[in-house]
Amino acid sequence: MSASLLRRGLELLEPPGRAKAPPGLQRGRAGPRTAGAARRRKRAPEPGRNKATVKGRVVKSAIEEYHKKKPVNHLRENLQYMLKGRLVADKAVTEQVLAQNRGRKSKDQPPEKTEKKKPEGTVFTEEDFRKFEREYFGIP
DSSP states (O other): OOHHHHHHHHHHHSOTTSOOOOTTTSOOOOSTTHHHHHHHSOOOOOTTOOTTSOTTOOOOOHHHHHHHHSOOOOHHHHHHHHHHOOOOOOHHHHHHHHHHHHOSSGGGSOOOOOOOOOOOOOSSOHHHHHHHHHHHHOOO
């Protein structure tokens, strides 16, 4: 096991309240690659901070959100509101309003009621048909 892995494991096992050693007491390697290695090296994760969250975001309770968005039954207030005003408009006024809102397009017009015609009785009688059969078909 390398020394750096051992050092990293010991850092992870340290209690979180204990401060790190001051920079003057730490052992460091001297060489041209030291600065680049320090830049690439990851910091040990701190337990109090979560980097995955957005800055300033507050974690919300799911139960509170459920209670906020829970549907409210407005039936009682709506019934009181509807029963409070018992004014009924005149039939002529309602017809006028409906006529104004109907529009001028053919699809908005109500179908016109056509009177059903009574079937007319035939002019010929049964006797006339028998006479016609005899003359046309030659049946006696």
